[in-house]
Structures are given as C-alpha cells and as structure tokens.
Amino acid sequence: MHMTNRALNILFWAAPFLVILLLTAPLLAGLLGVAAPALGYFPTLGGLELTWDHLHKAMHVPGFWHSVHLSIWIGLATTLISFVIVVGFFAAFWDAPIFGKITRFISPLMSVPHAAAAFGFAFLFAPSGWLIRILSPWATGFDRPPDWLIINDPLGYALLAGLVLKEVPFLFLMCLTAASQINVDQRLKLARTLGYGRIWAWLTVVMPALYRQIRLPIFAVIAFSSSVVDVALILGPNLPPSLPVQILRWMNDPDIEMRFVAAAGAVFQLAATLVALLIWRLLEMLCSYLMRQMQTKGMRHQNDQILRGLFSGTMLTLVLISMASLIILGIWSLAGYWRFPEALPRSMNFSRWMENAPYFWGPTFNAIQIGIVATLISVGQTLICLENECRHNIRLTQKALRLIYLPLIVPQIAFISGISILLVRYGLDGSFWPVALMHVVFVFPYTYLALEASFHDLDPRYMQTAAALGKSQNRIFFQIKLPMLLRPILTALALGFAISVAQYLPTLLIGAGRVPTITTEAVALASGGDRRLIGIYALVQTLLPAVGFALALALPKLLYPNKIYFAKQREA
C-alpha cells in the first residue's frame, strides 16, 4: 500500500517533465529532419554541402508565391469568418432558446472528419451536385450541368467554405467551454441594465474575457487551416495548389532531387503559418484599440435586430449544409446509375456496403485500437499533469506546459517527414506502438485543452473536506476528483478519439502503410474518386467518433443512475 502510494507520488511528480519531453522531442527532431535537407544536407541522397539552392529552386517553381499567398489567406480568412460567425451567434443568442437547440446540433458535427465534410460539400455544391440536381430542370432549366467554376476555384473560396463548415463547430464548443469559466450571465445582466444592446453588451463586457480563453484554439485553427492537406486536395485550387498540397506533390515526385525542394517547401510552410499568426496578432491589437475607442463613447447600440437575424440565418444555414452533406454522402453510398439532373439515383441498394464490409473492417479495427490507446494515454497524462500542478503549485511547469501546444501550431507537414526518417533509422516505424504514440503528440494538446478548465473549476473545498476526513491525496484523486470529473473526462476521451481517428499524415508516414486505418484507406480510395465508395468510407469515418461522443453522453447515466449531479451537468 505504502509502496504503491510512493510510486504514484513519484509518477505525479515526474509526469510534466515526461510529457514535455514526449511532445517536444519528436517535434524538434522532425523540424531538424526537415531543415537539414532544405539546406541541402541529406547524405544518402548525395546531399553533403550546405546550400541555399533548394530554397531558391522552390521559390522559382511556377506559381510558388501564389501557393504561399493561398496558404496564408486561407488560414486567416477561415479563422476570421468562423470566429465572427461563432462570436456573433453567441452574442446575439446566448440566453435565447435557439441557442440550446443549435448547441445540440453543433456537438455531433464535431465528429464529422474534415475530409468527409469536404466530400459532402463537393457533392452538394458542384455544378452537377445535389443542389442543382434538385432544382433542375424545373427551376433552372438545366438539363446538363452548367459550366460554373465552384469547386477547386483558383482563389480557394470552396476550400474556405469547406473549412469554415468544420471550424465553426470546433470554435463553438471551445467558446462554450470558455463561457462556463467567466460568469457570462452576471456580466451580461450588468451591461443590459445599463441599457446596452444585446450584441454590444456581449462584445464589451464578455468578449474580452472570453477571448483570452479561446485564443489558443484560435491559433490552432489558423495553423491548421493554413497547412491543411486533405480538405485542400478535395476542394482546393490546383493550378497552383495551396502550399501544403504542393509540398506533398514534391515529396511524391519520382525525381529524387525534389525531396530537397519538398523540405525547402516545408520550411516555407512553417514561415507562412508564422506570418498568418503574426497578422492575426496585429489584427488583435487593432481590434482591441478600436474597441477601447468605441467603449468610452458610451454608445448603446440597442437596435441590433438585423444583425441578430443575420447571425441566426448564417448559423442555421451552416447546420443545414452540414446535415445535407451527410445525407448526400449516404445517398451516394447507396446509389446505382445516377444521371443528371435526376434528383435521386435510379436505384439504391446496399450492395456496395456488403461488398466492401470485409475490407473496411480491418482498418476500422486498427483505427479503434490506436484511438483508444492514444486517447487513454493522453487523458491519463493530462490528469496526472493537472493533478501535479495542483499539488505542487509550480508556476514554472505551468508555463513550460504551454510547449505542449506546439504540435497544434507547427504544421504537421513541416515535421512529420523528418521524424519518419529517424524512426526508420531505429526500426521503429511500421508498427502499432510508434503510430499510437505519435497520435498522442496530437491528441494530448486537445485533451489538455478540454480538461484543464473543468479540473480547475472543481470546488477545492471538496478535496479539503476529504483530506480533513483523513484521506491521502492519491485516494482523493481516485475517489473524489475522477468520479466528479467523469463527464468532462469522457468528453475529453471522445474528443481525443475523434482527433486520433482523423489523423492522416502521421498514420501514413509512421505506419509505413502497415497500420492502415479507416482514414488512410479513405484517402487512398478518394484518390480513385469513386463517389459511392467515398460515401461509404466517409460515413464509417464519421460513425466512429460519433459512437465515442454518444458513449460519453450515455456512460455517466449508466454508471451513476439516478444521480442528479450527472444529469444536470451541461454537455460541453
């Protein structure tokens, strides 16, 4: 008993250091593994001298600067639009009944993987997509699809729309968590009694506090959308493509010289993401300056009906589009021959599902295994780190823990290929554990993000009461904290599982193709463009995390039937 207690204490003490090492070491190694070939050093490929040539060569590829520009613009525009939609909706409808209804729709949307959402979007909005099929020919007069440039447009508007569709639910949930931290209702009441309009009240008294809480998720959105690969392959421009897709092409070029250029491209990608973050920082400063100017003028902005209508309209449209995307994926997965402009296929059946079931079962099982292992490790680590912080009250560790968010900010494509060389070198690629551990690097930041607030929110007097009853810290941790945090822990597990299932590049490169998951299979099949199969795989890919989220909702009620505490907790 005493021994286990001591072992546990040591574990809690050492955890933060281990975590920081586990998360930052691969990152640094990966960056090094990319920077070296970018500067020409890659001995087995004959690169022995340091040179700027490859960076130059990358810059002189036709369309290169356009690619860079695209990445920065997509990263910023996606974030700005999603942010405005989410914050606008929060401001306009925080205490209205529609808020709860939308929340119930938004959470499940989190489980739709990016690629699946992108395919659904394309199937919906292409000139031969479902929308025009439904309207043709009776409303549009089209009996053949119009020659309109919608998907893969050169300026990336389709890519932008597809990303916004996915980032809005993410930011929505992050805002919801953050809002529970800052006593929104009291603040609002105060401002409203002073005669401030709904939206303006929110922006002046809630927004500044809320923004501090969601800043990190916003940075993650910028970094993600400026370096996204899968969605860009489906919806993005291709002449030239955005930078990350271009890098992937270079990596896959049979000309081995191009691997140096790909590494150089990865360095530019890192820079592009940093520039996007920097511009956002400047925007932040500008906005806070403007806000301060306007606040002091005492304007009340009570007349915000039009704006409110606009925000509810936008949010409803987004939810509808997302739902329709899932439906159209379902229809395609069942479709027989489907001629334009018929609104539905001539025949629908399950034969494709039956034929493919034996093939997607293995990868699905792999994805589940990896997801469970990576998520359990991540949530376990998160809890141990948080508990350690709480016990030792170490400020330094807290600051150092910020390092763990690096994997969210540094573009995957800029360091994964670097790590894979190292792993191959030591024969660690191509098996289950390296893949699962690599997933931890990307899952952990999210589980930490999801649990941190709930953990700190737990009334410390419960723990003091238990300690005064003579219970050890370890016992309190297991018997009081963990059960009381059951719901947020389960939500973090579901979120982590969803993140793990969606990982493409790490699974592919570290798994050396020997650990296929539903996601790597889906992308491989997507390269064939068979819409029926894409429908099937996208739905399976969506179903996995959806089951996770459903379990997270249902389990507390099953484990603790009739406990009001779990019933009244808000899902977030």
Next chain:
Amino acid sequence: MRKNRFFRSPAAKQLALASIIALGAPTHALAQDQAPDPANWESVLEQAQGQTVYFNAWGGAPNINNYIAWVGDKLKAEYGVTLEHVKLEDTATAVSRVITEKAAGRDSGGSVDLIWINGENFAAMKEQGLLIDDNWAEQLPNYQYADIEGKPTLTYDFTVPVEGQESPWGMAQLTFYYDSEILPEPPTSLEGLATWAEENPGRFTYAAPPNFIGTTFLKQVLYGVVDDPSILREPATKDVFDEATAPLWTYLEEIKPHLWRDGAIYAKDTTQLKNLLADGEIDIAMTFNPGEASSAINAGELPPSVRSFVMDYGSMGNSHFVTIPYNANAKAGAMVVANFLLSAEAQARKADENVWGDPSVLAINALPAEQKAYFDALELGAATLQGEEFGKTLLEPHASWATMLEEEWSKRFMRDM
C-alpha cells in the same frame, strides 16, 4: 503426417516459438544478403512459404483492390504466401518510403516488398539503385509466355531498358470514350477535336500534368504535331524541345478558352474525367485502361451507350509492371507473387471487364491450350475496342520529355502572382 502431429503438440509449439525468437534475427539478416535465385524456382517457393508480402499498389479503384484480394486468396492457398495490399494514394509514396529507408540505412528487412510501378517511378528507382540488381524477372517461370515480340513496351519502359528489374503486369493504351447518345460522331483527329471543342464550349478537358493521364495527353498531341517523331526517343535538349513542342503549345492555347471551366482549371485525374462524363459535364473523357469504360458500365457508373475511340494517327501505349526494392524483406515471396500475376489464370481474370478489364501482357495465341482456355471464356463489352480498332501504338518518349513537358506546361498554364 508425423511432422504435423509433432507441431500440434503445445510443447513443440513453444519450442518452435522459442527458436524463432532466438534465431529469428540472425537468419532473417542472412536471408537478406542474397536475393533468391529465380532460376532455382523450387528453392524460391520453399523460401516464400510462410512469408508476408507487402504489395504497395495504388488503392483508388475498388475493382482493382478486389482483384488484388483475389490474388491474395490464391497465393495463400497455393503457395502459403500472405499478400498484404498496402493501398497507396500515389505510387511515389512507396518510392519515398524506400528512399527514406535507404537514407536511414535500413538495407535489409525493408517495409516494401513489391511495388506496382512504371515510367518515371521505375526510372528513378533504377537510377538510384533502389531495385534488386539482378535480372530476376525474365527468369520467372511464367515470363516465357510474355508477349515480348509483339509488345515492345515490355522491354523498354518509357525508353528505359527494363533488364529484368521489373516484371510485366498489364498493358495500357490512351483511349477516349463518350456517350454515343449525346455525341454520335466523336472527332478522331487533332483538328477535328479543336473544331469540335470550339463548337461545343465547356465540353472537353484533360487532366492537369503532372498527373499521369494529363502528361500522356500532352505526349499524344505532341506526336500529332511533331514533324519527326523519332527525336522523341532521344533525351530532350532545350533547343530540340523548344522547337519540337512549339506547335503543341499553340494547339493547347488555342483550345484552352473552349475547355471546361474556360480552361481556368483542369481535371485532376482519370476518375474525375469519368465522373464528369457520368454527370454530363463533359462529352469526351480519356483513360489509360481500354477496358475502363466497359468496366464502369458494368458497375453502373456510366450509361450503357458509352463507346470508345482512339486518335486516327495512333495512340500512346505503355505497360505497367511490378518490381522488388533492393531491401525488400520478403524477396522470394514477392517473386512468387510477380510470377503468379503473370500466369494465364491471373492475367485472364484481370482482363475480364466484370473484374478489372486490364489487357493482358501475354502472347495469348502462344499459350498452351488449357491456359488459352481462360481467355477464350472472356467477352469484351461494346465499349471496348478490339484488335484493329486500336490502330498504331505510339511509344513513350524518353523520360526527359515528360519532365520538360510538365515543367513547361506549368509555366504556361499555372496562375502566378
């Protein structure tokens, strides 16, 4: 029998397991140092027994995936070889992996055993010494029936001599297809195509190079406009290239405004072309697999009225192969797979349009009667061209042409800031 009983006892299993663990590593390493010798086929079969072969092949087409799964079942039953299909989004991923392994110094026990490959990827691997050095492919027992005489692309892959470093698997020919209900008379000459495109704006496009089919379309047009096609078989120099390709660029720029989406974007690949035709967005699509249209009709993806055609001056043709990286872990097993892929049974099933529809590399008329029977049972769909209809095969230009065509196309058609 006695042996069997022995291995069923639990103690023996444990013993066997222990010895595998104890000896596994060294025997493993020994086996890598020397590639198995296919001339001694019996010993290859023996070594292959129980091996797992990781076959890295493009995984974008469910019918091909199903075919590979069938091959796996066969191999398991007949040779005790386990085939794992590593589904790639792009063949170059496998090449990259071998490069990564070489970079990391893993010269044996590599993770890639067999790759579906041709053209630039093969040229790159061969040049970098990433393949088995020996001429193993020509010594495979089933290689004797390959149609070496009739199919020059089996010995020169994009002008690079194959030299037995990859084993033939299938044939490809640039084929156009269209819906005969919408377009009764497709244009079969370059001028005809240009005129038709102008009269029917937005109804034609090709895939953007460096996509395979896109680059092939450029070569196809180049053959049609170049004065002396023989220069294409030599490595391209800047001057020769500029002069020879000038009419090609004129042609492409002339049709550009009449293309789908006004030529602002191009299709991604053959599958998108197929989807666009299925949706009625375009009227003419192209593919490298002459059986694709019939196959797609059978799968309910295209209407039964679809037909195929080739250009009147001939069409680009090549072959695809499988190859074994120098550091493959299961070389013997990979050879057994390559050999089986060449068998009449496997080739005939592959040519079946209800399965895949990929033309065979074998000289069918030279096959022994019982093997030829596999092919006699096949029926080609109405959308598949046969024999004479294919016309002349245009050989792939030297690999340097492809690289320069892709670069120049990017310069001219890629949007820049």
Next chain:
Amino acid sequence: MVEHSLHLKDLRISLGDELLFHLDAEIKAGEVLSVMGPSGSGKSTLLNAISGFLSPRFTCEGQILLDGQDVTHQDPSLRKIGLMFQDPLLFPHMSVEDNLLFALPRGGSKHERCEKVREKLRAVNLEELGPRDPLTLSGGQQSRIALMRLLLSNPRALLLDEPFSSLDVELRARVRQFVFAQARENRLPVLMVTHDQADAEAAGGPIINLLNHK
C-alpha cells in the same frame, strides 16, 4: 470518551512583511471559540492554517497543538481536524450512505462498516436517508449529514467556516443547536468562524475579533 483540546500557541501569520494576526487561544473539549472579523481580516487564513491548507505565500510562526501534539506542519490528511463549510459539500457522485462510509476509517468487514453508519444515522433519526442521492436532500438534512460524515472520521477537533449562513433563519437555529450538541457529546474543541453575532452568541463560548489581534 477522550477529552480533546486545541491550543493555538503564539500563532502569528503574515503575508510578506505584513502581519495578519497574532493569536493565542486554547479551546477545551466541548467548547466553542467563535472568531469574528470583517472580510480580509484573515478568518479563512486562520482556518487554512489550522486545517493544513495554508498557501505557501503565507508564513506561519508559533504552534498549533492538538491534544498537546504539534501539528503545525503536518499533512492535512493526518491531522484529524474536521472541516465544515457554508455548503455541506456532500460528494454528489455517492449516495448518503457512501458519503458516510467514505469518512469511516479503515477496518472492519463491509457488513460491520455499514452497520456503524446506519447506527449513526439512527441516532439522529435520519436513517431513511441512507440510500438517497445527496442532492435530493433539503438544506438542513444535507448539513446534518455533513456533520455526521465528519464525526464518523473520528476527528480530534472541529473547524466551522460560516457553517449556517446558507440556511434560512428558522432552520439555522435548529441546525446550530444540533451541531453544538454533537460537538459537546463527542467532547470536541470547536473553532467557528462567523460574521453573524447570533451564531457566536448561540455557541456560548468565548468570542474574539481578529481585528483586535493584529
């Protein structure tokens, strides 16, 4: 019944260079010391110091003697000082009975332990509440269960932090009565922090104001 005592010997607590208070008090078994003072005077700091949750930002000099034993720097879980807050803080994921079982020190078979808990509940006529979800209980019931939970852990002293301020006037008197009676019965020294003069007077013990102990 053991006679417990709590002795705050020359206790000085300061934040940085600023002395918050300087206290010397002895509380005998069954006696209630009421500590009053405006907010910011250091009432909760005093409680934290005695129960062992003092933040490291404070410095604590002097001694806290429990039954004559120095516990000033002991781990809170080893002190055996019971804490009661304004809110009853019953663990919401456990039933009433589980809350009480959690407090009971180790030892005894499962059956014996349950019997002990039931006996305790019976003694205060709350027997029927055992299987209930604590959040379904009334405020007064919750407070009484919280006290029972405390007593089951065999504490050597009680600390009450504004324990009755969340209850309405009528209930307040009854719960107060109940708590003090239990403390006397168990021969426990009690330190109560309150801002309510009525609470302090009802306790019937000495009353000190922290402002006078600078």
